Structure formats: C-alpha cells, structure tokens
Amino acid sequence: MLNTNTLAIILGGGQGTRLYPLTESRSKPAVPIAGKYRLVDIPISNCINSEIKRMFVLTQFNSASLNKHIKNTYHFSFFSSAFVDILAAEQTIGNTTWYQGTADAVRQCMHHFVRHDFDYALILSGDQLYQMDYNLMLEAHVQSGAAITIGTIPVHANDAPAFGILKADTDQRITSFIEKPATELLPDWTSDVSEEMKAQGRHYLASMGIYIFNRDLLIELMDDKSTVDFGKEIIPQNIHKHKTMSYPFEGYWTDIGNISSFFEANLGLCDEIPKFNLYDKNNRIYTRARMLPTTKISGTKMSQAVISDGCIIHAASIERSVIGIRARIGKDSVVRNTYVMGSDYYETLKEIESNNIDILMGIGERCHIENVIVDKNCRIGDDVTIKGGSHLEDKETDTYVVRDGIVVLKKNAVIPKGTVI
Structure with missing residues (x-):
C-alpha cells in the first residue's frame, strides 16, 4: 500500500493568539473540541483511518497538556512500527531559535524524520476540523508524477483573502499561487470548480495547508534556511520548478483560526445532520479512553x-x-x-x-x-x-x-x- 511509506508531520501552530484565552495555558492542538476530544485528535484520527501510523506532532507553546494527552491516548502494539511522537522546539548546537514558521519547524526537525524510511511526507495542520482519506490524495500524487501535491478546497470571495489562493489547469497542475490576496485582486483568481461548488458561490481554490512532498525534494528544500513558511515562500517559489498538483476536496472542512470559527464549529455539531459526522464508523475520531460513568x-x-x-x-x-x-x-x-x-x-x-x-x-x-x-x-x-x-x-x-x-x-x-x- 502507498501509505506504508508515508510519514505524517502534524504542525501544532504558533502561540494561537487568535484563540486566546483558550490557548493561555495550552497549545492550539490541545484545545478541547466537541465535548470530549482535542483538536489534535482530528488529524491523528484521519491518519489512523488512512492506515498512516507514523506521526510526528510539532509544537513549541504550552505543550505540557498536549504531551500528556498524546501519551495517555495513542498506544500501539509493541510489535508495530506505529507511533505518535511530539517534537517540541529544542535548541541545538546548530540552531538556537524557536520555530520561525511552518517550513522552519519542519527544517528544525528534519534530523528526526530522515532516520525513518519514507517516500512521502504528509504535512498537516493541527487546528482544522475535517474527515479525509489521505490515501486518495496519495494515489493522485503518485499517479500524476507530482513532486508536491496541495490539498485544496473551493471558498467564497469573502473567505479568500484569509487563504493562499491558487489556480490549476484542467489536469489539476498548479499554475499560479498567491498568499492571502487583497480583495481587489480576487477577480483574476477564480478557478473552474465543480457545478455544486459554483452553485454555492465558491469560485476560489484555497490551500488547506495539507501538503505531500516527495522525500528527496523535501530534504533539498529544507537545506535553504532562508525560507521559513510553506504558504508564503516554499509553495510560490516551487510551483514552476517542480510539478505541483492540486488535490481538490469538497467535503466539510473548517480552519479553527479564531474564537468565532471555533464556537461555530462546536455548535454545528448540534445540528440535526451535522456537517462534521462524529457517527461515521469508517471515520472514527479517536481520543483518550477515560472510563467515565454515564451522564x-x-x-x-x-x-x-x-x-x-x-x-x-x-x-x-x-x-x-x-x-x-x-x-x-x-x-x-x-x-x-x-x-x-x-x-x-x-x-x-x-x-x-x-x-x-x-x-x-x-x-x-x-x-x-x-x-x-x-x-x-x-x-x-x-x-x-x-x-x-x-x-x-x-x-x-x-x-x-x-x-x-x-x-x-x-x-x-x-x-x-x-x-x-
């Protein structure tokens, strides 16, 4: 299977100032969601459901509760190669700074990743709510001969300035990319999306912050210490140098970026048919088994x-x-x-x-x-x-x-x- 050679890297994010005060004493991935889970349970569960069972979680702020949650939750067989490891920012002889951005976080931890045998690095965000089979994205990546694949989702014009927006040709190859475009630039950045997305007025392809890199290319790109962020630098600089594909996703996805989006995502679970399905037996969300009494x-x-x-x-x-x-x-x-x-x-x-x-x-x-x-x-x-x-x-x-x-x-x-x- 493809995923046996995939290593997942989950980015814990920065200080989470827009989620303050929920991030006052805990990191963003450790914020409780849906009453009994933590945000980090979402990408980890997606990985487990996709049979990707080697995961690193990168964090640097208030990581104690996240460490405790992962240590108490994700136990795999002694006879398995599966693991969820936390990599907190650490000072080394070669580096004395904290993570400066998403790419810098991966760069500082590369010496941990390269000890493992993998062909593809799946880079994920630790603060998004969605259910996705990463195998489908990996298959599309391999079949297209891509060096980089970006998970994308159609968004409305009023949401587009908050994201990296891209354009792709009919083969889904990315031809141009702009990080957080100003509103006046948007008319030039519409994409050809499905009829269902057009009907919803979602004409702009946004990066979900989900990336697949071929191992050798990731190692090569991380050698350049002048780049610190995937969205602002790595992606725009490489779409014309290396074959970069879009993997369109049209399911439910929300970026838990601020208090109002966090609030709406949680209360959305109360709907008669929630957009985020906690009851899907094929896409279970895993968390700590607490052995609590009934309510x-x-x-x-x-x-x-x-x-x-x-x-x-x-x-x-x-x-x-x-x-x-x-x-x-x-x-x-x-x-x-x-x-x-x-x-x-x-x-x-x-x-x-x-x-x-x-x-x-x-x-x-x-x-x-x-x-x-x-x-x-x-x-x-x-x-x-x-x-x-x-x-x-x-x-x-x-x-x-x-x-x-x-x-x-x-x-x-x-x-x-x-x-x-």
Missing part, C-alpha cells in the same frame, strides 16, 4: 444538545449546546448556544468541606448562560447571568474575554453568585 439528567428539557460522559445535570433547559465531560449544571439553570468544556476531575464532598469551597465546579442554580464558551474547571455561582451577543464590545478581564460577541470564561475562572455579564 445523569434530572428534569431538564433538551433540544439539539450534545452531552458528553460523566455529567450531572439538573438544568431547566439546554438548547443548541455542547456539554463536555464531567460537567455539572444546577437546578433551574438555562444554557443556550453555549459550549461547556466540563471539568478535569470530580470534587468530592470531603474536598468541598475541608477546603471551604463556596462555589462548586460547574454551573450553579438559576443561572442563564447564553452565547458563551465555558473553559475547563470553571466555577459559576448561583443566579449568574452571562449573555453574549453583538451588543457586547471586545474586552478582557481577569475571568473572561469577549470576542465577536462571544463570552469566553477563562480556565479555572470563578464567577461570584449573582454576577451579570
């Missing part, structure tokens, strides 16, 4: 609610919300359009009494929580009202941040009884 719900009216394991819920109603593991929601509380990440552990009665804990972990009684992201281990007192919306301006306090009308409670935040936001 207990008393007297709660629910509509379009996604509830994870180990929750204790007495709320009046939960509507279009994702409730994460070990979440506790008190009596007569209303939760609407909200992502509650849950808790890392349960508090025992003994701990509550001995530590004189006044506000329990979770959401108290008679609260109204709407358009909110509640990070892990938050304590929300009784009679608290938090209503996000367009009426709120962006701001930051010690316990919460407002971004695009979404209120994000910081990890471990304590919200006193009766607070109104």
